[in-house]
Amino acid sequence: MYIYIIYRRYLLLLAGLMFLAGCAKHSTGPFGPPIDSAGTTNPENPGNKVIIAELLIDDFNDGDMIPVFFEAGSWSEGRDMFSEAYDSLQTNVLPSGQTNIYLRLEYTVKDGEPYPGISESISFSPDQAFYSEYNAITLRIRGSGSQISLSLGTSIYVDYDNYKAPLLTSGEWAELLIPFDDFTTSYFPGHTDGTVTRADCLNKVNSLSFGNGNVGDTGWFEIDDIRMVKFIYKR
Numbered sequence: 001m002y003i004y005i006i007y008r009r010y011l012l013l014l015a016g017l018m019f020l021a022g023c024a025k026h027s028t029g030p031f032g033p034p035i036d037s038a039g040t041t042n043p044e045n046p047g048n049k050v051i052i053a054e055l056l057i058d059d060f061n062d063g064d065m066i067p068v069f070f071e072a073g074s075w076s077e078g079r080d081m082f083s084e085a086y087d088s089l090q091t092n093v094l095p096s097g098q099t100n101i102y103l104r105l106e107y108t109v110k111d112g113e114p115y116p117g118i119s120e121s122i123s124f125s126p127d128q129a130f131y132s133e134y135n136a137i138t139l140r141i142r143g144s145g146s147q148i149s150l151s152l153g154t155s156i157y158v159d160y161d162n163y164k165a166p167l168l169t170s171g172e173w174a175e176l177l178i179p180f181d182d183f184t185t186s187y188f189p190g191h192t193d194g195t196v197t198r199a200d201c202l203n204k205v206n207s208l209s210f211g212n213g214n215v216g217d218t219g220w221f222e223i224d225d226i227r228m229v230k231f232i233y234k235r
């Protein structure tokens with residue numbers, strides 16, 4: 001069983017890393033195309049985004065690495081055999097005296113075959129049907145300035161198929177809303193020939209991960225308040 005878990009984790013990491021190069025060319029902003037509440041593209045007056053449903057994946061405030069949403073799983077660092085990655089929980093004391101806990105990953109991506117890179121991820125079993133109830137992910141992130149790839153692994157074809165979105169980091173916390181429509185995939189022809197829809201794939205999500213495959217990059221990122229949300233534009 002232990003061997004299987006390691007193997008599966010390696011597959012997920014491998015799949016994630018295979019995709020990073022493509023994400024570097026993707027420059028969609030965090031809020032995606034404006035639509036109105038009926039789902040119609042409306043660049044003149046997108047209105048305000050209003051979140052009408054949400055599912056907390058994890059805010060880390062319980063102080064453990066088990067996601068609030070998925071207690072059968074655990075956050076874990078991943079890396080190829082040459083790179084380095086160390087995850088930890090960090091605590092902030094807020095002005096109110098309360099504490100906020102978030103997840104930190106420190107890493108060095110070293111050159112190594114076949115797919116150098118690091119990741120922080122959780123795996124879901126059984127698969128999760130996020131697309132049927134939600135249309136975006138919200139989270140808070142800060143980091144050392146590198147581009148991080150947010151990945152939803154899906155099992156519609158094989159167990160390491162991925163949908164990805166790039167996240168830019170800076171030293172300041174950023175609150176991001178990433179619509180599912182901003183996620184891209186390029187693995188299999190079925191994704192683009194119309195035989196398999198985004199909904200098909202994102203209703204079979206088996207992992208969520210944050211990764212970096214930029215060889216030579218040494219840095220860190222911190223994440224908090226990860227939620228699946230459903231938003232509409234309201235005018």
Ligand SMILES: [Ca+2]
Nearest residue numbers: 059061101224
């Ligand atoms: Ca938190």
